[in-house]
Each structure stands twice: as C-alpha cells, then as structure tokens.
Amino acid sequence: MARALVVYESMFGNTKAIAEAIGQALAADVVEVSDAPDVLPDDVGLVVVGAPTHAFSLSRPATRQSAANQATGDLVSTGRGVREWLDTLAPLGHHVTAHAFDTRVKVGWLPGSAAKAIAKRLRALHFQVPGKPMSFHVGGTPGPLLVGEPARADAWARSILAEART
Numbered sequence: 001m002a003r004a005l006v007v008y009e010s011m012f013g014n015t016k017a018i019a020e021a022i023g024q025a026l027a028a029d030v031v032e033v034s035d036a037p038d039v040l041p042d043d044v045g046l047v048v049v050g051a052p053t054h055a056f057s058l059s060r061p062a063t064r065q066s067a068a069n070q071a072t073g074d075l076v077s078t079g080r081g082v083r084e085w086l087d088t089l090a091p092l093g094h095h096v097t098a099h100a101f102d103t104r105v106k107v108g109w110l111p112g113s114a115a116k117a118i119a120k121r122l123r124a125l126h127f128q129v130p131g132k133p134m135s136f137h138v139g140g141t142p143g144p145l146l147v148g149e150p151a152r153a154d155a156w157a158r159s160i161l162a163e164a165r166t
Contacts, residue, residue, distance in 0.1 A: 002045025004028035025157035056112025
C-alpha cells in the first residue's frame with residue numbers, strides 16, 4: 001500500500017490530537033500544515049487533511065488571530081493554515097485518495113464545516129475523495145475534545161484503511 005500522510009492545522013491542540021489518533025491507526029506520517037509539502041511525494045497515495053472549523057468554514061488569518069487572542073497557552077499552528085496550503089499545493093502527478101475532517105463545537109445544528117470546505121478544495125485539486133467529511137467535537141472553542149472523540153477518530157481511520165484495501 002502507498003504511504004499515507006495526515007496534514008492538520010490546530011490552534012489549541014484538539015485537531016492535533018485527532019490527527020495523531022488517525023495517523024496512528026493508519027501508520028501514517030502526521031505533519032502540522034506549516035511543515036506539509038507543497039508537492040506531494042510520488043509514494044503518497046492517501047492524504048487525510050483536518051482543521052478546526054472557524055466562522056463556519058476553514059480558518060483565515062483573521063479567525064486565527066481571533067483564536068490566538070482567546071488562547072491561554074501556546075498555539076500549535078502559528079503559520080499558514082490548511083486553506084493557504086491547499087491554495088499552493090502543486091497539481092497531482094499521480095492518483096491520490098483523500099479524506100477530510102474537522103473539529104468543531106457540538107451545539108445542535110450549525111451550518112458550515114471546515115471538513116466540507118477541505119473536501120471541496122481537494123476535489124478541485126483532482127484528489128479522489130470517496131467518503132463524507134468527518135467532524136469531531138470539542139466542548140468549547142478552546143476544547144477540550146469530548147470524551148471518546150480520539151477513539152472515534154481511530155475507528156474512522158480504520159474504516160478508511162479497510163476501504164483502501166478492498
């Protein structure tokens with residue numbers, strides 16, 4: 001099987017924790033978006049991309065600044081976000097399957113999703129995006145993750161792996 005890569009953006013560490021759970025289940029390389037390659041290596045056949053939902057979509061510089069203003073500790077992602085990475089990602093030279101996830105506050109039904117925006121951008125870049133985007137929930141803007149979310153991320157990643165093997 002081709003190599004898997006998990007790319008994430010995380011302000012408070014919640015999306016990072018989900019990315020790490022996914023990466024462990026997939027035996028994938030896990031990289032913060034500032035360190036993600038602008039050209040995917042030829043041996044990468046699966047990419048999982050995640051970010052926090054800010055203002056009903058992917059973060060922008062202004063929403064990242066707003067999050068930074070709410071932080072009580074160090075931020076995880078301090079450079080570019082997933083939106084900017086996807087805007088600069090070179091066209092694919094080979095077949096790559098991709099999946100998208102986000103972290104978001106769980107309060108009833110809310111419109112918008114970073115994961116849906118990621119999936120749309122991945123499709124525009126000619127990734128094969130076979131599944132629905134996945135959301136993992138936090139208890140408030142800075143978190144924490146709700147109980148069981150890392151285990152749910154592990155299960156989701158294992159389902160991606162099983163799908164890739166069939």
